[in-house]
Amino acid sequence: MVDSIVAAASVIAAAFAVGFAGIGPGIGQGNAAGQAVEGIARQPEAEGKIRGTLLLSFAFMEALTIYGLVVALSLLFANPFV
Amino acid sequence: MHTILLSKIEVGSHLYVDLSESLHFHGETIFVSSLVVTFLTIFFLIGQSNLQRVPSGIQSVLEFLYLLVKDIAYSQLGPSFYSQFMPYITTIFFFILGSNWAGALVPWKLFELPEGELAAPTNDINTTACLAILTSLTYFSSGFRFKGIGYFKRYVKPSVFLLPINIIEDFTKPLSLNFRLFGNIVADELTVAVLCSLVPLIVPVPIMVLGLFAGSIQALIFATLSGAYIAEAIE
Numbered sequence: 001m002v003d004s005i006v007a008a009a010s011v012i013a014a015a016f017a018v019g020f021a022g023i024g025p026g027i028g029q030g031n032a033a034g035q036a037v038e039g040i041a042r043q044p045e046a047e048g049k050i051r052g053t054l055l056l057s058f059a060f061m062e063a064l065t066i067y068g069l070v071v072a073l074s075l076l077f078a079n080p081f082v
Numbered sequence: 083m084h085t086i087l088l089s090k091i092e093v094g095s096h097l098y099v100d101l102s103e104s105l106h107f108h109g110e111t112i113f114v115s116s117l118v119v120t121f122l123t124i125f126f127l128i129g130q131s132n133l134q135r136v137p138s139g140i141q142s143v144l145e146f147l148y149l150l151v152k153d154i155a156y157s158q159l160g161p162s163f164y165s166q167f168m169p170y171i172t173t174i175f176f177f178i179l180g181s182n183w184a185g186a187l188v189p190w191k192l193f194e195l196p197e198g199e200l201a202a203p204t205n206d207i208n209t210t211a212c213l214a215i216l217t218s219l220t221y222f223s224s225g226f227r228f229k230g231i232g233y234f235k236r237y238v239k240p241s242v243f244l245l246p247i248n249i250i251e252d253f254t255k256p257l258s259l260n261f262r263l264f265g266n267i268v269a270d271e272l273t274v275a276v277l278c279s280l281v282p283l284i285v286p287v288p289i290m291v292l293g294l295f296a297g298s299i300q301a302l303i304f305a306t307l308s309g310a311y312i313a314e315a316i317e
């Protein structure tokens with residue numbers, strides 16, 4: 001009985017972990033992409049440099065979502081409480 | 083019986099190889115990563131065996147890769163230090179790149195295992211944790227070597243009350259490196275697996291291409307961050 005409650009709570013917590021972790025980086029990536037497009041429009045010759053920096057910073061932002069995903073995965077597959 | 087606990091984090095199931103009563107290995111991780119190391123060694127040995135003044139074929143590929151890695155090290159560590167740390171950054175970069183692409187390019191699904199399945203070695207959290215701890219040891223030891231006991235002044239650098247935060251940072255750096263690499267690779271392989279079970283034809287192919295791209299970006303990020311941490315420690 002207690003185990004099933006813990007399992008249900010873990011599944012809901014996993015959903016929340018991924019869902020909420022997606023919000024912030026989504027906003028951040030949108031901002032960064034918008035600014036990059038603005039930069040390219042203003043200075044088209046700097047496109048290569050801007051793209052490299054943008055991809056690198058995208059990967060950093062994506063890492064925040066991935067942390068949520070790791071927490072969710074460990075709740076689903078390697079749950080220490082069940 | 084006393085058990086040596088080297089690590090006890092597991093996500094998913096693995097093929098367990100018992101070396102002795104108290105030592106277990108994740109068989110598929112060891113197997114694929116040794117394959118990757120063998121392939122890389124043979125590739126580089128063949129590439130540098132017959133060097134010409136005008137590069138062609140495999141030598142021009144190697145020169146391109148050398149310039150790529152040198153650029154990473156140079157941009158992080160600067161002109162006076164980059165040559166000392168380039169071997170480490172190169173090793174890290176090519177091992178991670180090879181591992182990620184080994185998981186994405188080779189059709190491992192054709193081989194059946196009794197437990198677990200063959201995939202990228204970076205799919206196992208122990209591999210990425212090992213790489214992250216290696217980076218952390220490297221920046222600590224190189225900082226200690228370059229600055230001696232004065233290295234510890236870094237912990238009270240802006241002001242003394244930041245000491246706990248600076249100490250915590252030493253633990254969060256390898257943790258975030260670890261989770262970033264592991265999570266990206268696992269997320270990609272999970273997406274491909276789910277899509278393959280839903281629609282086995284054509285539809286997973288763009289995700290696989292995205293996985294190749296993400297794998298190379300993650301290798302680049304890991305190498306860049308290692309360089310940045312080392313530079314922060316020795317400056």
